[in-house]
Amino acid sequence: MRGFLAATFLAATFFHSLVAFSLGAATCNSSALDTRTYLYNITEEGTTVFDVARITKRGVCDIGRHNLMADVTILPNVGESFIIPPQTCYPDNESCLIKDEGRTRTCIYGGPRLYYTVNGDTYEKIAIRLNITTESLINGGPSGSPSASANDTLPVGQFLKVPQCSPSQCVIQPYSFKWGVYKDLAERYGTTVGQIMMLSPTYNYSSVAFSSGGTFPPISLPINCTALSKNITILS
Template structure:
């Protein structure tokens, strides 16, 4: 399946399985302190941070309220490193490509704001639609270039919407997890949550002294309103 490797390959590269680590783990020797990790090198990923700190990539993602752990951080950004555990989580936060067949999203919104590391395929996986359907209407006259070509940051992509369909949009105080957790709980997609709060990526200070939980907008219960739908492109 196309696209699954950008999440799974990074996970597999983390090394020994959680089960094997837990079997040999001495809990009394764990580093249970939290601290800030500074990104000093361009190209560093959250998976690199996980390896360097001996934490789970999903544990880091949830501690920092990340939109998606696959979004590469910028030099100068800080991440809050959670306590070390015997069972680091390197999988549950990854967005799996499990056979996308939909050609449009339910309920909108219509414009996706590209972030660092985005490709048409990554965006389509976050929206749970086919890559071809995204590329057909993403830009005027359709997208050009391969599906895995890295897109410029800050580009607006037009997203095909199923009509009639709807989402309930409401403000939300983001207190734990990653966007995948919210998408599964509230019946939406990671991409649609990102579209409603386009400049949000993560928060390393929410759990610090004096920190506040970030307010985001959340699409809830995104559903089709008819069996006969058209695609608004």
């Protein structure tokens, strides 16, 4: 009897979920969506890509992929512009975000060694992009920085030495960046967002790649980054 009731409950739950999904789809009038593609200019310091998404009623990941962004959490500079894609019934605000899920590694596989800081960077944000512990990044320099705060904003254009596992390697290849954000590339090619950023330190996004006459940005891509031994040392 209990098994029958449980099965009945699960069936009812699935049915209600299906009905809710169908009703949600029905409430979106695709003919009322804003199908324009236009440029949005950053005019106020401190504006985030999340602010742009909220103001334009788009998904932050939709904007990120339409502008081939390195990471949507990078703070734009005043004077920068983003292409705003057409509205969709289901804006994406999740799939491009780097999930911080129990970082335990204390060094990166393969390199490179120097990370170039961008607007809004903190040790915490950089460590998440590299998938290493924040403490290992703070203490990874020649003399270490044990008094540094994980969430203090770092100066733009500062080189940080990143701890590297030895022996380890990445295959470095030129790459024409045609779709997505760096998280998509990292997951596909076995690397991290931070390491891709380290190989193309001056690239953050492109607002012209999909426009008339635009070209896809050439970047360098670390592929299949892996340790070469079970016994590693950390180069700091």
